Amino acid sequence: MVKKLLCLFFAVGFVLAQSTVGFAEEASVAAQAMFTVNNTWMLVATFLVFIMHLGFATLEAGLTQAKNTVNILFKNTSIIAIGLLTYAICGFNLMYPGDFSIGQFFGFSGFGIASPEGAAGLIEYADGNYTYWTDFLFQAMFAATAATIVSGAVAERIKLSSFLIFTTIYVGLVYPIVGSWKWGGGWLDQMGFYDFAGSTLVHSVGGWAALVGVILLGPRLGKYFKGGIRPILGHNLPLVTIGVFLLWLGWFGFNGGSVLSADPGLVSLVFVTTSLAAAAGIIGAMITSWIAQKKPDLTMILNGCLAGLVGITAGADTVTVCSAAIIGGIAGVIVVFSVIFFDRIKIDDPVGAISVHLVCGIWGTLAVGIFSTNPDHSFMTQLIGVAAYGAFCLASAFAIFGGLKAVMGIRVTEIEERQGLDISEHGMEAYGGFQIFTTQ
């Protein structure tokens, strides 16, 4: 332990203070403490983002039918594994290439992850706020969320193998490449586009692919018929609620960690804007659904909560707390109409992922152009960013899903779908011993 610390601090010319400290050593203790608290906060943020993956898993499982539960849990467990490993293999170095090799659009600094040489590299990294390893893992936890968003939208009929291949490519290549445009210092960053924690870079990136997936797959069997829509009920709303609360919890790390230090003023402001936006999203969706649907709908207020969170993500550090509540409240209204709208046009998204992550991701990004306290942020630049991400992600997702569809198919057979993916794909049931009505 002592040896390790010595090694760590000696390299930057510091000697760890022991019993009688001189001035220089004391200086090092103060700097070391600052560095340690920043890094510790980033690690806390990392495990908070991690737990969002459980939130997505229970949210999606609860909003779909019991016969497809194992499949959803399998997908969400796989996604975090695939996400972390591909990010270690190539994603991290695609997203933060250092130098770009094709304009400001694409760069790659090599396969694998390795801390910069010696202790100095470890510490001096990131303006002394956190280590190389912290940076990698925090960003890796983000990466996997993009694929998770897709998972919910394509649930109950996508072929497992095709989905896993899609995830590997989308998280390993597409997400980091478009991510580099802004967070890696690429062309959109240089243009002044702003996306604090990823309304566009994470949520819309997932949302665009979800849209493509849903369109290429088509709706679930029996969902739409001549002249009507048959609702397919979620089988477990406590799981959905657990998911939404865990996602909100994780968002404290998603947004709070995006400050990239433990800066007290900024992190606490972000906690407040994030929470008020979520709260306002709930109330916005509650009022809207109570009026529009006559009954107060639980799944709508839960989606309203997520909508508020997605909406505030782009500008959580740059709007007032009052603006945050407005942004969240509007997101809560939007999501209700959006869910109804997509159902009308027969875009079958079982969990409302497109409405929450894509539509509200766009809203949040544009809201920066409206509400930001920073005069450098402009609505037009935000719009350009949204459009650029949309174009690239639509094209990429179409290429991958389309390719898979042509080569190996992306949808299970009708028999498998009726039987449920749990039995057909996995040969097991989620609730052994319980009687479940098969709704088809």
Add this chain to the structure above:
Amino acid sequence: MVKKLLCLFFAVGFVLAQSTVGFAEEASVAAQAMFTVNNTWMLVATFLVFIMHLGFATLEAGLTQAKNTVNILFKNTSIIAIGLLTYAICGFNLMYPGDFSIGQFFGFSGFGIASPEGAAGLIEYADGNYTYWTDFLFQAMFAATAATIVSGAVAERIKLSSFLIFTTIYVGLVYPIVGSWKWGGGWLDQMGFYDFAGSTLVHSVGGWAALVGVILLGPRLGKYFKGGIRPILGHNLPLVTIGVFLLWLGWFGFNGGSVLSADPGLVSLVFVTTSLAAAAGIIGAMITSWIAQKKPDLTMILNGCLAGLVGITAGADTVTVCSAAIIGGIAGVIVVFSVIFFDRIKIDDPVGAISVHLVCGIWGTLAVGIFSTNPDHSFMTQLIGVAAYGAFCLASAFAIFGGLKAVMGIRVTEIEERQGLDISEHGMEAYGGFQIFTTQ
């Protein structure tokens, strides 16, 4: 202090001192690090208290019938939203008014929240331990818990709209006004009343309203009949267990954050007293229920855990670890007899909220007068505090619930109750596709 301010805020782009630091800068780095770690701990405590709301949601949902699950999840999701927004609008400034305008009983420093002018205000706030925003959000998370306690007790028969109005008034006005008496520096604080983290200020405030609500509503249909009590089974005990563990987890922030800094000695002591009280509460309830009920009852040991946690909350920082275990163990015994007692006198509390939060809240507050290591704490003063909160909360809750009962009714119709609130109030089921026996 001045240096600290200058340093932190002139420097959003502040570069951490590296090799050749001057004395003045170094001083500021040390103070800044101290401030940052304190604030970071308070933010961690904040998200821990947040997750208690999920704990309450799953606890209450699990202890009631499947046909009322959506309703409970809806209420608990709404409460956190209402709690945060009302606390931002008026609660925070009612609870911490600065100056009181009516004796030491009532004060209000205006609508809305806004950080004190400039960076200096942000930092100098709270003895340099955390920012204005951190303070607001930590306290706001507390506020909503009071209403959540009521939610469980009145479950399965309260009218949704009436409950939401009650919550808004109780959390937005009653909780902060009585809170100001102690934590806002009011008359009970000046009298020497002690309540570290809220056995009385939070738990009994919720508990008194729960008692009023249950009395005004009456028992659930079929619960009591001539000569007997018909148990109405909770539909999902894994959800209950998840709830209790999440509540314990959250209590590390509830009590640990009430130190109001990351003070190593105090926070770690509070972690230990809190945990040993919870553990002893489990064992106390286990032995009591095994003897009194012949069989070891899972819901009793879970309530025993919560009883221990509520019991230690008033004195977690001012009793020895041994006293903490005794306080928790006694709370575990009390809760079993209390649950049985309220059932005997036909006070129908589906989740045992009155026993856990009110009875053990009182016990915990009085226990400070018995076990505190601080000679300034007196049993009589604690008793006065308990009585004062009881009187005001009973009167307030009676006024609000009574008024709502007169104006719009507080109970659903008999048909709606038999059908379940999920269908009658929300038009949806919690477990679509599963066969559920309706127990009435």
Add this chain to the structure above:
Amino acid sequence: MVKKLLCLFFAVGFVLAQSTVGFAEEASVAAQAMFTVNNTWMLVATFLVFIMHLGFATLEAGLTQAKNTVNILFKNTSIIAIGLLTYAICGFNLMYPGDFSIGQFFGFSGFGIASPEGAAGLIEYADGNYTYWTDFLFQAMFAATAATIVSGAVAERIKLSSFLIFTTIYVGLVYPIVGSWKWGGGWLDQMGFYDFAGSTLVHSVGGWAALVGVILLGPRLGKYFKGGIRPILGHNLPLVTIGVFLLWLGWFGFNGGSVLSADPGLVSLVFVTTSLAAAAGIIGAMITSWIAQKKPDLTMILNGCLAGLVGITAGADTVTVCSAAIIGGIAGVIVVFSVIFFDRIKIDDPVGAISVHLVCGIWGTLAVGIFSTNPDHSFMTQLIGVAAYGAFCLASAFAIFGGLKAVMGIRVTEIEERQGLDISEHGMEAYGGFQIFTTQ
């Protein structure tokens, strides 16, 4: 607050910096900040390890039959209570005796816990990294996990009272005594045996007892019949998934906290090795199960995740991130074959605890001898450690379980087992109102 801090730091000769700070005072603030951040991280790690107990509870409940759910939840809630209290009474002082009284095998520094005299003792403890109370609680949270591992393996047929007595003895005496051999500075520590966070000290200690328990109990009724194995389905795979994700979350504290400070380089490295091992465990088990069982099995990838986590635990701070992925991936392969193997030889372990915790605990411990970057670590020493723990734990568990079997029996009657332990032991059901098929 200021008074408190003064009191705390004055005792070690520090004066809290006020407005115009001199050199000496500033020094104290820097040291205080360093101490506070280290202690705060250890407290965060403590609550993360705490939440693992919820993870175990839901994992075990989900993998077994609905009729035994209350029993499992009861056991897991009891274990944390028993674990914390016995550790306070004697465990902590058995595990860290200071001086050994029988060779380097056994020592005991007295009953009960008490912080060293005064503030100096509190602070100077543990090289100034955390307080006495933090140390106690972090270690106490570990202690209970050993018994939890047993709980899953013996589920669905063990007698509650016997299990609780076993737990009390095993956690209160056996775990801390063998723990002292390494972490208490005993003979294996002096020999150079390495176990960073407990692949052997925690996981195999639980695993050996699980093996003994399963052998002495025999398989569940109807599990094995002439010429075949009848799978007994887990009743709730969402609960299992929740459990695994919560365990992974907790592992950030289990491994990350085992650094015993907030050291940025080491803690962040441990986060990365832990996560990549878990991810690789998922992928390893996925490929293995897809090939060996034809279908991709959800419970196998979830066990693969845990296998990777257990596997990396012994060497998380001393292997490269690439080695971590290899260790985890191999653990994921091992666990699939191990589960199949134990089923073949009629060792009926309903949750796969022996495969995950014992087999992969051994693998992880030996892997330190293969992959460690520290040349002092040797495969042979690791093997000696594994064998020593195995011998002592097998003997102890056999003595306790065997004694209980002789005196009061350890297995419920056949009628009770068929009826389910929820009704027979607790007189209640986990899912009141749902129709459950009894699978026997």
